[in-house]
Amino acid sequence: MNLHEYQGKELLKSFGVKIQEGIVVFNAAEAVEAAKKLKELYNSDWCVVKAQVHAGGRGKGGGVKLAKSPEQAGEFAKNMIGMHLVTPQTSAEGKLVRKVLVAQDVFYPGPGEHREFYISILTDRGRGGNVIIYSPDGGMDIEKVAEETPERVFTEFIDPLLGLRPFQAQKVAFNLGLSGQAFKEMVDFVQKLYAAFLGSDASLFEINPCLKTSDDRIIAVDSKVTLDDNALFRHKDLEALRDKEEEDPADVEAQEYDLNYVKLDGNVGCMVNGAGLAMATMDLIKLSGGEPANFLDVGGTADAERVENAMRFILKDPNVKAILINIFGGIVRCDRVAQGVVDAYKKIGNIPVPVIVRLQGTNADIAKKIIDESGLQVMGAVEFQEAADLVASVLKQ
Amino acid sequence: MSVLVDKRSRIIVQGFTGKEGTFHAEQMIAYGTNIVGGVTPGKGGQTHLEKPVFNTVEDAVKQAGADTSIIFVPPAFAADAIIEAAASGIKVIVAITEGIPVQDMIRAKAYVDNKDVRLIGPNCPGVITPDEAKVGIMPGFVFKRGPIGLVSKSGTLTYEAADQVAKSGLGITTAIGIGGDPVIGTTTLEAIELFMNDPETEGIVMIGEIGGTLEADAARWIKANGNKKPVVGFIAGQTAPKGRKMGHAGAIVGGADDTAAAKMRILSENGITVVESPAQIGATVKRVMGK
Numbered sequence: 126m127n128l129h130e131y132q133g134k135e136l137l138k139s140f141g142v143k144i145q146e147g148i149v150v151f152n153a154a155e156a157v158e159a160a161k162k163l164k165e166l167y168n169s170d171w172c173v174v175k176a177q178v179h180a181g182g183r184g185k186g187g188g189v190k191l192a193k194s195p196e197q198a199g200e201f202a203k204n205m206i207g208m209h210l211v212t213p214q215t216s217a218e219g220k221l222v223r224k225v226l227v228a229q230d231v232f233y234p235g236p237g238e239h240r241e242f243y244i245s246i247l248t249d250r251g252r253g254g255n256v257i258i259y260s261p262d263g264g265m266d267i268e269k270v271a272e273e274t275p276e277r278v279f280t281e282f283i284d285p286l287l288g289l290r291p292f293q294a295q296k297v298a299f300n301l302g303l304s305g306q307a308f309k310e311m312v313d314f315v316q317k318l319y320a321a322f323l324g325s326d327a328s329l330f331e332i333n334p335c336l337k338t339s340d341d342r343i344i345a346v347d348s349k350v351t352l353d354d355n356a357l358f359r360h361k362d363l364e365a366l367r368d369k370e371e372e373d374p375a376d377v378e379a380q381e382y383d384l385n386y387v388k389l390d391g392n393v394g395c396m397v398n399g400a401g402l403a404m405a406t407m408d409l410i411k412l413s414g415g416e417p418a419n420f421l422d423v424g425g426t427a428d429a430e431r432v433e434n435a436m437r438f439i440l441k442d443p444n445v446k447a448i449l450i451n452i453f454g455g456i457v458r459c460d461r462v463a464q465g466v467v468d469a470y471k472k473i474g475n476i477p478v479p480v481i482v483r484l485q486g487t488n489a490d491i492a493k494k495i496i497d498e499s500g501l502q503v504m505g506a507v508e509f510q511e512a513a514d515l516v517a518s519v520l521k522q
Numbered sequence: 523m524s525v526l527v528d529k530r531s532r533i534i535v536q537g538f539t540g541k542e543g544t545f546h547a548e549q550m551i552a553y554g555t556n557i558v559g560g561v562t563p564g565k566g567g568q569t570h571l572e573k574p575v576f577n578t579v580e581d582a583v584k585q586a587g588a589d590t591s592i593i594f595v596p597p598a599f600a601a602d603a604i605i606e607a608a609a610s611g612i613k614v615i616v617a618i619t620e621g622i623p624v625q626d627m628i629r630a631k632a633y634v635d636n637k638d639v640r641l642i643g644p645n646c647p648g649v650i651t652p653d654e655a656k657v658g659i660m661p662g663f664v665f666k667r668g669p670i671g672l673v674s675k676s677g678t679l680t681y682e683a684a685d686q687v688a689k690s691g692l693g694i695t696t697a698i699g700i701g702g703d704p705v706i707g708t709t710t711l712e713a714i715e716l717f718m719n720d721p722e723t724e725g726i727v728m729i730g731e732i733g734g735t736l737e738a739d740a741a742r743w744i745k746a747n748g749n750k751k752p753v754v755g756f757i758a759g760q761t762a763p764k765g766r767k768m769g770h771a772g773a774i775v776g777g778a779d780d781t782a783a784a785k786m787r788i789l790s791e792n793g794i795t796v797v798e799s800p801a802q803i804g805a806t807v808k809r810v811m812g813k
């Protein structure tokens with residue numbers, strides 16, 4: 126689950142991490158008020174207006190603007206809210222902006238220079254632990270930095286049983302070239318950031334930029350936070366931050382039916398039990414001359430109700446020219462699944478495309494008979510290759 | 523011979539009296555697996571499915587001589603169950619539970635890695651040595667005994683592969699479902715190492731998917747160790763789009779090396795016979811084994 130920038134920053138702040146302060150607003154009038162409030166608090170006319178959508182690269186699409194007065198903040202907010210923000214990470218039509226963050230100006234002049242760093246924390250699957258990845262070249266695309274100057278991207282592995290040790294936080298601050306007050310601030314920042322990562326069961330924290338201000342404070346100016354869905358049961362407060370408006374409506378609906386569904390652009394819909402077999406079935410569709418229209422894992426219990434829900438789901442996609450149901454029965458008896466498919470088919474009524482049902486496992490032969498003799502526009506198969514051949518022949522017609 | 527589990531394994535079920543634990547314990551016992559009891563805290567001293575119930579894994583080890591455990595404990599408590607098993611002297615832990623928080627698994631794996639214990643999973647179908655022991659949730663009848671070691675990240679795709687191997691006239695020494703989570707106990711490489719060292723295993727089938735580097739790591743190891751036994755590989759997810767999680771928490775194409783095409787190329791370069799079609803796994807094994 127992803128958080129908005131402002132939600133991520135609030136999370137960091139609750140663990141004592143210093144952040145660029147701001148106020149989230151939904152219209153221009155609120156933006157003007159927010160900017161005035163920030164002016165009182167931080168004694169600056171300037172503020173930054175930032176579109177709050179789940180996508181990176183917002184600055185490139187005009188989603189981040191520096192306002193030099195509260196009125197200008199209002200103008201920017203007015204222009205941004207309601208626009209479709211297109212960034213390198215969104216689709217061509219972009220993402221609708223529903224709210225903006227009015228944030229304090231942190232690039233104020235002072236005794237020292239500003240510097241922008243990159244800091245992220247994530248799980249290294251291969252090593253089975255968390256790593257801090259950081260670079261003195263913040264504020265830009267980290268993939269580009271990694272490609273062009275790999276020696277300027279550092280990785281610190283955290284021993285799962287020891288946790289982040291003080292010397293490791295100091296190493297980060299040294300490698301970022303800090304000294305004096307800024308060094309101390311960075312050591313504190315890194316330790317609190319890691320505590321926040323563990324404390325929220327996050328799978329990704331990305332702070333870009335992490336800023337050293339002109340008066341040697343270290344603050345998070347942006348935040349990208351992804352939380353582990355499996356751990357939300359113990360973070361009800363964070364789960365409540367889910368913004369369904371940012372998610373694909375088809376995904377949200379699939380979740381309601383407890384179906385594991387990903388929409389794709391192809392012409393053959395599929396319904397499979399198990400994620401690995403579902404991906405393999407998509408691959409087989411492609412090898413048979415089609416393109417998969419979706420990924421859909423119906424899970425272990427492919428009963429009539431789930432099959433019906435899944436079938437209705439697939440049929441919403443107008444591109445679908447055929448449906449392949451691939452169930453490896455296993456402990457579940459295939460004849461029961463077959464009866465479930467027939468019942469679901471009859472309940473839905475008119476299905477305008479051919480349906481191929483491949484059932485393998487206990488009583489697979491009886492299952493094929495039930496399918497073939499149902500009198501419906503359904504074809505039965507037992508072997509995987511048979512199913513592939515049927516898909517190919519249906520697409521040729 | 524076989525690997526990890528056989529008819530001498532003394533197996534307990536953690537989460538024995540729950541719905542899942544009960545159902546699959548019944549199936550395992552019916553298969554002929556040597557289940558010596560189970561653990562459900564607070565129910566020690568009772569009898570379930572005609573087997574003793576213990577409060578702790580330590581009791582099960584001391585009183586029933588358990589050396590292998592299969593875990594059906596709910597996600598919130600599963601990592602602790604893994605650590606308990608490792609701390610109590612269990613040697614092979616099979617964690618079936620799906621949905622364990624990643625940070626919990628990181629700590630459990632780090633603990634297990636420091637012990638003389640092998641952890642399989644979590645979020646996996648388990649391990650089966652046909653005709654000897656089924657320590658998992660797979661349909662036992664699909665797995666016929668033979669000379670092929672099978673390692674896979676997936677559940678039903680493992681059954682599919684085993685079925686095709688059986689229909690090609692060959693069979694399985696042991697099938698290991700390593701699980702599709704981002705952090706797992708036994709890796710593809712470690713499973714393959716077990717098979718390379720098992721005299722009964724003559725060939726290996728390796729079923730992988732998009733995401734992570736497990737298959738590539740294993741492929742490089744196989745070549746570095748002299749390609750001692752023929753290996754057939756399949757990678758699911760050739761048609762998966764970038765950046766979307768395909769069911770398994772770990773199945774996501776991040777960088778260019780995560781794609782199925784990149785993995786298949788690495789497998790090929792390291793002397794593994796790559797199957798493009800998931801329907802041709804059995805036929806390919808048969809051809810490679812020259813039978």
